Amino acid sequence: MNTDVPGSTLAGGHLGGELMTVMIVIVGGLLFAVWHSFSDALAWRIFTAYYSAERKKITHKLAFIFGSSSRCEYCSAPVPALGLIPVAGFFLMKGRCRACERKLSYRFPVFEGLAAVYGMLLAFSGVTAAEFAVSLIAYLLVWLVVSTDYRVLLIPTEAILGLLILGIVYLLTMKNPHWYELKDTGLGIDLAVAFVWFFLFHMLRILSGYKMGLADVRLVLALGFLLGHPLALFLPGFAAMLAIGFYLVRRYSILIYAPSDTEIPFGVFLGAGYLLLNLAGRLV
Ligand SMILES: [Zn+2]
Structure with a gap:
């Protein structure tokens, strides 16, 4: 994406040279591995402070979440x-x-x-530094959604709000930077795709007798902003395929944890679907 501006991408461009590309790919992988480690620690502390059985014992929740070491x-x-x-x-800890x-x-x-492989492929795909930064922030918020939904079938509203804001910033400053000239339909189509799924998910929620959470409906809008047209078109279908695959595998292994046998943590599969589509869209 954005290959029309020479030298603006992380890998390749005027910096040139295969060695530079290899270095950028390695740095991308390392960044994402460390970032995952941080995201997972944060997700676990948020779960402990707000959703776990011990939550009432933790009185200074923000200090616990941001101030404690691993x-x-x-x-x-x-x-x-x-x-x-x-x-x-x-492995060093055996x-x-x-x-x-x-x-x-x-x-x-x-x-x-x-996460390291994800960061390497993302850096290799030729994203700009700004798009790489958006992917990093989105990864953190998506991991909070995925891990909390997988543990307790709940999604922190703050994480969805963060994704919504990030998605709008991405659409207005990176995907359609000249939207205010109102000369092309880019932004309109991006918004239309995201809102069509938003309304369809509202319908699905009502038709399912409110078995689907409002958080999933909001999440599909936020991730739709972050993907834009045409990737956002594929998100719900792809997420459903991941969910079906997960439950098929789970039938053969009781070792795989699921928070409920009747409710599906759809946020997990929407989040995973977003991460994979975000990468695939840049590689293809
Ligand atoms: Zn221990």
């Missing part, structure tokens, strides 16, 4: 500096907490590794 999820022992290294930290000996979740190395 700790063991079981015994709250501080994680040594070695353990904070993305992916490798898990997969166990040094204080309580309990096994650390495999989600740490697995998702840090996936």
Whole structure:
């Protein structure tokens, strides 16, 4: 995207040289791995402070969320500096907490590794620095949505609000920077696609007897802004395919956690769908 401005992209451009591209791809991967680690810690603290059984014991919630260092999820022992290294930290710690000996979740190395691949491919795709920054912020907010919805079938409204604002800023400053000239239909089509899904999801919510949450309806609008036309067209269908795939796999493995057997955490699949479409749209 935006290859019409030479030298404006992260990879390639006038900086040129294969070595530069390789370096940018590595930095992109490292950034996303560290960023995932931060996002996951933040998501866990928000879950603990607002949604977990211990939430009433945490009186200074903001201090808890923003002021604490990384700790063991079981015994709250501080994680040594070695353990904070993305992916490798898990193996350097031999997969166990040094204080309580309990096994650390495999989600740490697995998702840090996936985030690194995501960042590498995104940097390789030739996004601008600004688009890369939008993808980073969106990743954090989407991870808050995905992990909270997966744990307790709830989505923090603040995360959806953040995605809505980010989406509007992206549409007005990056995807359609000359929207105020009112000469082309770009912004109109981007908004139309997002709002059509928004209204269809409202209908779906009513038709399903309010089994679908209002948060999912708002989320599809915010992610629609962030994707724009034509990617946003594919979002709900793609998310539904991911959900079906997840529940098919889950039928064969009781090890896969789901927060409910009757309600689907659709925010998880909308969030994952957004991340994959955002990447695919830039690579293709
Ligand atoms: Zn521990």
